[in-house]
Amino acid sequence: MGKSDQYFPNAELWDPHRWESMADPKDGEREKMDYGYGLLSTGADSTYLPFGAGRHRCIGEQFAYLQLSIVLIVMVREFRLRNEDAWNLISEDYWRNRLAGFSSFQISHDNYRDAGS
Numbered sequence: 001m002g003k004s005d006q007y008f009p010n011a012e013l014w015d016p017h018r019w020e021s022m023a024d025p026k027d028g029e030r031e032k033m034d035y036g037y038g039l040l041s042t043g044a045d046s047t048y049l050p051f052g053a054g055r056h057r058c059i060g061e062q063f064a065y066l067q068l069s070i071v072l073i074v075m076v077r078e079f080r081l082r083n084e085d086a087w088n089l090i091s092e093d094y095w096r097n098r099l100a101g102f103s104s105f106q107i108s109h110d111n112y113r114d115a116g117s
């Protein structure tokens with residue numbers, strides 16, 4: 001379903017902006033179910049199901065998001081990232097980056113601690 005154009009236009013295209021215009025299921029009335037340990041959102045009212053839906057829906061979703069946030073925070077805090085060969089290809093304009101092709105970027109890094117800053 002996650003790769004179906006019926007639910008996600010241009011499903012095969014990596015397009016982070018798609019989420020800007022899609023309604024957040026959390027905004028609407030979500031399907032709730034009590035499996036015996038309290039009323040829970042099943043996630044079954046959404047076509048976006050990275051953590052599954054229903055009774056066996058992932059219990060680690062919030063923990064996974066926390067871990068991913070920490071990884072990103074540590075990388076930004078510890079490293080100065082730069083594009084080795086084609087610095088001027090990196091643009092804040094997402095579409096220019098898309099046209100340039102992310103695969104042409106070679107990112108290298110300095111560790112702030114090694115630099116003594």
Ligand code: HEM
Nearest residue numbers: 049050051052053055056057058059060061063064065067
């Ligand atoms: C990006 C990270 C993760 C993704 C994409 C993910 C995805 C999923 C999905 C799709 C299911 C449902 C499987 C099914 O319906 O049969 C699931 C179940 C489960 N996940 Fe995750 N998961 C992630 C991280 C975690 C973490 C960090 C934990 C625990 C610390 C965890 C614990 C579980 C458990 C215990 C189940 C089984 C729940 C049940 O059967 O009642 N997951 N996960």
